[in-house]
Amino acid sequence: MTVVSANIPVQTRGNMDILDITRQAQDCLNDSGLQVGVMTLFCPSSTSSITTIEYEPGCLSDFRRLFEEIVPSQRSYDHDARWGDGNGYSHIRAALLGPSLAIPFRDRSLTLGTWQQIIFVDFDNRSRHREIVVQMVGE
Amino acid sequence: MTVVSANIPVQTRGNMDILDITRQAQDCLNDSGLQVGVMTLFCPSSTSSITTIEYEPGCLSDFRRLFEEIVPSQRSYDHDARWGDGNGYSHIRAALLGPSLAIPFRDRSLTLGTWQQIIFVDFDNRSRHREIVVQMVGE
């Protein structure tokens, strides 16, 4: 048993840019040499999240609509009143969806479904460079 | 320290069928022989999720109402326009609630609260057979 650390660097456009990071995550696993265990993916940020979805344009559009409806970008936020950076909605969306995801792996492969991809969602209101933290525990 | 893998097979009716899988998860732990560690439960699917709730009919009904309100089944989805399988709302609900759950265990028992059960939520619009992935890391 051991722990192997890696990072996935991403460049986003912000505004709910959604990136498919499945291949990069599997590459991290390949490089680790581990066969069985759990991969934890973590956003070291309060304006981005990780989840899974079927990565096709319809689902991405529908997912963006959900967040625009329940946490609208065009309304007043107490965070913005205090800090003036205009990304109050980004913080609330990210806190709701959450910063981390744990995915088991077996036989050197992530146990994802056929139509299931890992996505990084950048809720911030501007382009950002991000380093997603990947921690693999296994043997 | 070691990793022990198991699966929990379930048969669902779809349409936000909610199954209590607490006993099956504890059975996996019993079979593993592990005493202390973390169990990761993962849905290898883009239309189902895992969380915890007090498993009684009132909470289940209230939980279903929430999803019907924020991600209604009766409206148009871009996913459906492209793929025609009519389960666009299933994908969006599952991406929001998330596919995985990590639960610590100690003294051979999951550290759940008295009124807290592990649930598998099938958001798909039809009956499905599912294999929930269970990965236990511990000693």
Added chain:
Amino acid sequence: MTVVSANIPVQTRGNMDILDITRQAQDCLNDSGLQVGVMTLFCPSSTSSITTIEYEPGCLSDFRRLFEEIVPSQRSYDHDARWGDGNGYSHIRAALLGPSLAIPFRDRSLTLGTWQQIIFVDFDNRSRHREIVVQMVGE
């Protein structure tokens, strides 16, 4: 590789009291002596959750508004009709946000972002004593 267990005791006021538990989590890591691995934080309760946010009053206020809008406290819940404890909305909010969070650590430090704090959210409708479960797997 080993597993180290700890608890974080908290006293809350309920009604979506939000506590910053970042320092206590880092203290648990310091006490463990571990250098690299994953910390799992878990609420053994069906009316509380853990996530991350920028812990400043504006974000907390905005986050409370979101839950009041999508899971209002002032309406009827089937859970309350059956059990009469008036915290139906607490259960639904907690099931949505989720009971657990996994955070990688490296060089004896949690890999949190600069403006990212770990929060415990008590959704119950009254003051509670809680023991958050902390499980660290690493070396």
